[in-house]
Amino acid sequence: MNLITVSGPPSSGKTAVILKTIESLKKRNLKVAVAKFDCLYTDDDILYKKAGIPVKKGLSGALCPDHYFVSNVEEITKWGLDNNFDILISESAGLCNRCSPYIKGIKAICVIDNLSGINTPKKIGPMLKSADIVVITKGDIVSQAEREVFASRVNTVNPAATIMHINGLTGQGSFELSTLLYSEEDHVDSLKGKELRFPMPAALCSYCLGETRIGESYQMGNVRKMKLDD
């Protein structure tokens, strides 16, 4: 089985791209399944089911969905292997644009959209900068100039990535992406011993643990203060 991690800001078009790409993969007689990770709510599982795609959904609640992802990816992989899928795609939305769920040796795709503004590539951390493939969506609602400027900004922060343009509504470009997705060499039996591409931030302070009161004496753990004196 090939495991593929798809990540990207909320509403960037991840589900749209995955659905269209799976249509092409299915024509090659590949069995594809999806695992969707989100915080509080998602309808994506219904969309996948509707398309006849086996799907597992995980809601992290108060936890960061990316941390939640790492804690569950091994079990999800086992689910995929037990069901003899050829490809298992994970979809997760980064919240703070700082973490990325990418794993060394596992194909990583970042989906971002043209509408998010010309400086977005600069602001997104490892989720964009360490992806193997960057998919840019919603090109249909901006000009050629904006598409070219945006792609060139993405290239500056991740020159090693393959950049693809996909229209999530019509699927234009998704066949092309599908040709880059499956290979015998990328087969995984288990994730044991594999590592994240980039450490996730240690966000452990008293507020992470449910503290609600404001004031210095309640702040414990990883606490940092703004510099206010100029």
Add this chain to the structure above:
Amino acid sequence: MITLNRIKETKISKLIEDYPFLISFFEDNDLDITSKENLEIAEYFASFDEDEIEDKAIDGERYIMQIFEFINQMIAFLGQEEDNVQSISILPGNDKSGNREKFDKFTIKKGEIICIVGPTGSGKSRLLGDIEWVAQNDTPTNRKILVNEAKPDTKWRFSSSDKLVAQLSQNMNFVMDLSVYEFVELHAESRMVENKEDVINRIIEKANQLAGEQFTIDTPITSLSGGQSRTLMIADTAILSKSPIILIDEIENAGIDRKEALNLLLSEDKIVLMATHDPILALLGDKRIVIKNGGIDKIIETTDKEREILSELEELDRTLLSFRSRLRKGEILKK
């Protein structure tokens, strides 16, 4: 060519002297190098403390690899000869029922306008997709695309700066708060054109020739009318886009001289592909490809006889437009 290990041992100041474009790499990656120019690259990435590494997600090894990649790309890009795409050819594949397309080879040359017609779902977008992806018998249609009569370079698929096809969008959604000049400047800078100012002024001048109402370089792009932004986009794509093929999904009729717009694209040495069902545009084309059931069914050359209808249609079009503009001015319509 500089090696990965050499990069690690080179001072930042020296790297930037040799490869000035790295300044944008450091800026866009939010890496501050002020007063650290004297460090070697490896030392620079080792100079961050744990908090900084965590806050800014700094991964030295990856950044060094990316710098290496970026330098090589930019050298290739800057040293590149202008691509001279004279023609593209389509070799036949199969329609949706698996029947072979009935033509031997269809070649489209620079300066030609080709229209693509066919019912919805017939495969027009797939044909355009085949061209953009320079299909090599590896798409659902099994077509093959040649560039200048030869097997094309794979860069057309994967390079972010060399794309075979640029697309004139139907929609525009300027999310940026910029003047016309600043907007075109962003595009010019991402293409790293020399004599930037001349190019920008030429684009704005050409756009104004196509538009009914004039705008200036200081006009905010968000306050352009539909017609004005369309002409700006056409002039910008014609002059600044590097892609040899321009794809057009209909050009709306309002507030823009469509014939002149096409002439502008052709004068910039482009190949124009147009998916349209507007008879005026279709007759402005040299040939039209008829798609049926996923395959190219016919290739029709526009004859002089067909063009005779064109002047009639254009007359109708003018009549319609003049009624429209009188309506806009609040006049009472009469024959």
